[in-house]
Amino acid sequence: MGPLVLPTWLQPRYRKNAYLFIYYLIQFCGHSWILTNMTARLFSFGKDSMADTFYAIGLVMRVCQSVSLLELLHIYVGIESNHLFPRFLQLTERVVILFGVITSQEEIQEKYVVCVLFIFWNLLDMVRYTYSMLSVVGISYTVLTWLSQTLWMPIYPLCVLAEAFTIYQSLPYFESFGTNSTMLPFDISTYFPYVLKLYLIMLFIGMYFTYSHLYAERKDVLRVFSVKQKKM
Numbered sequence: 001m002g003p004l005v006l007p008t009w010l011q012p013r014y015r016k017n018a019y020l021f022i023y024y025l026i027q028f029c030g031h032s033w034i035l036t037n038m039t040a041r042l043f044s045f046g047k048d049s050m051a052d053t054f055y056a057i058g059l060v061m062r063v064c065q066s067v068s069l070l071e072l073l074h075i076y077v078g079i080e081s082n083h084l085f086p087r088f089l090q091l092t093e094r095v096v097i098l099f100g101v102i103t104s105q106e107e108i109q110e111k112y113v114v115c116v117l118f119i120f121w122n123l124l125d126m127v128r129y130t131y132s133m134l135s136v137v138g139i140s141y142t143v144l145t146w147l148s149q150t151l152w153m154p155i156y157p158l159c160v161l162a163e164a165f166t167i168y169q170s171l172p173y174f175e176s177f178g179t180n181s182t183m184l185p186f187d188i189s190t191y192f193p194y195v196l197k198l199y200l201i202m203l204f205i206g207m208y209f210t211y212s213h214l215y216a217e218r219k220d221v222l223r224v225f226s227v228k229q230k231k232m
Contacts, residue, residue: 016079017136023070024133028126030064035122038115053118054102054109061118062103064125065094086213089206094121096199097163101170105177108170117162120155127151145225149218156214160207167196167203 034057041049041056049056071087074080097117102108131148134140174193 028129050115
């Protein structure tokens with residue numbers, strides 16, 4: 001008898017690709033729903049819809065961002081080929097802003113900047129997950145590849161500015177209500193506004209490292225894609 005040959009769909013590489021495809025598809029559907037919902041509400045209700053954006057899509061947004069933490073595990077175990085630290089910085093930005101600032105402080109949820117920030121986040125993610133989902137099954141389009149590697153260049157800095165402005169607008173509320181400020185053992189207290197001010201500095205330092213990584217990745221991806229296109 002010859003060696004046992006597993007069916008194609010049972011082989012580890014195909015199981016990994018199937019899992020990643022489903023993961024990217026779920027994320028694409030979630031972010032597409034959010035962006036479509038926000039766009040429809042904006043056209044239907046105008047600027048009034050921006051004030052209650054968080055109440056309309058906040059739950060789905062929190063679920064999508066929570067699930068995205070799996071990407072750190074994907075990179076760590078080798079399922080997804082990417083650098084861990086830059087991805088960690090990107091996810092940390094969103095977790096801190098979404099859960100630490102927006103979710104925990106109700107007064108900030110009605111600010112227009114929250115709507116703007118969600119548009120930026122979901123626009124980037126919808127393109128990124130579309131590209132990743134198709135890449136897993138070996139499908140590539142020139143326009144989509146270029147867009148996924150270029151759209152972040154103007155939008156990512158705008159995201160960081162919107163995140164910084166969100167923190168700036170939230171500071172008076174955290175100072176007034178003492179939200180997230182706690183007393184630790186040994187009479188050590190954490191005053192959350194100080195934590196946020198420190199995080200503002202880290203936010204822009206992190207942007208430099210993330211931008212540098214994404215730019216280097218963009219050059220590599222477009223160079224490899226160009227070579228493949230010439231060989232076809």
